């Protein structure tokens with residue numbers, strides 16, 4: 292691994308135990324939580340401007356959720372014993388709750404998907420024959436009632452599930468922050484702010500990924516990108532990124548100003564090991580720049596050409612996706628760049644390309660949810676209902692379907 | 696639906712539920728039986744009663760000469776993989792001014808070069824380290840499956856048959872006492888030679904130390920000399936502020952030791 296060691300490290304501390312996989316895990320669950328919250332903004336709070344995304348966000352959340360355990364399993368020394376976390380949990384462990392939280396959240400998301408798409412499934416079953424018919428009929432679980440009352444009930448249940456899902460998404464993700472925040476052994480992790488920071492950045496990444504995917508999907512499908520939708524997403528994103536950035540800065544500033552004992556390692560850590568990934572990427576490139584770009588979209592939105600708005604929010608979203616990934620990296624890897632002797636650092640950490648937990652494996656895990664999303668879209672289209680039911684959706688006749 | 700019909704379905708339902716519950720309980724019992732809770736008992740003698748002992752460890756840093764015998768003995772006794780340490784020795788060199796110098800080449804296993812690198816040093820000493828067998832352990836607290844646990848006689852152990860290899864305990868230990876064993880892919884650490892002390896033998900490191908800097912003590916044995924020292928002398932533990940209540944005590948520690 293060719294790393295340099297600086298100062299004195301405890302002899303067992305020269306290894307990085309939590310690798311790229313543990314960076315991905317909070318990243319993916321963050322996307323889950325963020326996308327779900329956007330979908331709930333529509334389903335619970337009736338934000339009409341988010342209607343085009345209500346279903347898609349739910350589907351995206353589901354696809355990310357499906358792969359969320361993969362990095363963990365790949366990380367475990369004994370993945371075959373992974374289920375023991377649920378079978379014989381040790382409840383004093385922060386990690387023991389994961390299985391239960393994850394499983395119940397999965398259930399809520401699947402149920403919500405079923406109720407949202409139920410009528411569609413029945414329609415597809417009716418319109419097709421043979422295997423396809425059987426497939427959709429099975430998905431519908433043999434309930435073929437599409438009467439007004441039944442659909443009203445679907446609606447009601449969806450709303451309840453979406454409402455239950457919000458605190459659960461927050462829990463699932465706040466909890467990931469808690470895993471780190473609750474370790475007194477590590478001054479870079481141990482702060483009660485950690486769950487909150489994780490939560491806000493989760494929402495940021497979720498909204499950002501939706502802005503990107505929504506624009507791409509519309510382009511592929513040749514449908515118009517709704518001005519209201521992008522504006523609303525940009526507004527929410529701006530709000531959440533400001534909060535998330537503020538919290539991230541607050542934590543550091545408090546430590547620095549207090550000259551807390553932690554600062555003895557965190558100061559040099561930020562100045563050296565994390566200078567690029569924290570200051571350049573997380574704060575400037577991924578923080579300040581999107582802050583300005585989104586600020587322009589939000590403040591000047593009314594006078595802006597659609598194409599410019601779409602481009603600006605697209606660029607800001609991509610930068611923010613990188614920012615959140617950098618934040619996860621800085622927390623997880625940064626926390627292992629120094630020894631608990633508080634006297635020594637490792638110089639760098641570069642994951643290998645082909646290692647079990649290396650870059651390639653990480654890329655595969657990151658791509659998987661997007662492939663799943665394509666399959667999902669094939670089986671249960673998430674945008675098709677928009678054009679059909681009512682004509683009042685194309686309010687925005689002059690909007691441009693093009694990306695910048 | 697008439698009355699009898701209803702009762703019969705209800706009965707059927709109850710029967711089904713009872714069956715399901717029964718199967719679940721039975722399978723859980725089977726799982727409990729398969730799970731090795733006696734992995735460590737197997738290594739102990741039948742006369743050993745863990746409620747009659749409470750193990751502690753005492754290190755006299757004023758005696759340690761940094762020869763590394765203990766670390767070598769530990770590696771042999773416990774087949775500790777190269778590059779990993781269940782015990783190690785640090786050399787602390789404190790000059791009158793400037794940076795404190797700490798080193799531990801190969802965990803001090805092969806001893807130390809004669810001179811501390813800073814020629815002006817007038818205060819220099821060795822500190823042997825190992826798992827502190829904390830009685831308020833962050834490491835067992837965080838283990839999601841309870842594979843890390845504390846025995847009744849005060850030893851913190853890892854059950855390699857249960858450990859899922861998540862590494863959470865490695866992160867939680869503030870002393871760097873744990874490592875991931877590359878062969879078993881489970882968490883590994885000092886066991887206080889549990890296989891030896893439960894047979895009335897000292898730990899390998901205690902036995903190997905030529906100057907008696909390391910001692911094993913039993914809090915429940917009134918005649919134990921370690922108890923006498925703990926009762927009458929000023930002892931310290933590592934990183935006391937973390938309140939992990941280490942059961943490994945030190946004589947002659949300096950504030951620069953972490």
Ligand code: SF4
Pocket residue numbers: 825826827828829832833834835851867868869870871872873884939
């Ligand atoms: S020293 Fe570390 S591994 Fe040993 S009991 Fe204390 S916290 Fe656990």
Ligand code: SF4
Pocket residue numbers: 837838839840841842843853857858859860861862863864865881882
């Ligand atoms: S690595 Fe093993 S012993 Fe340590 S917390 Fe994970 S399961 Fe428990």
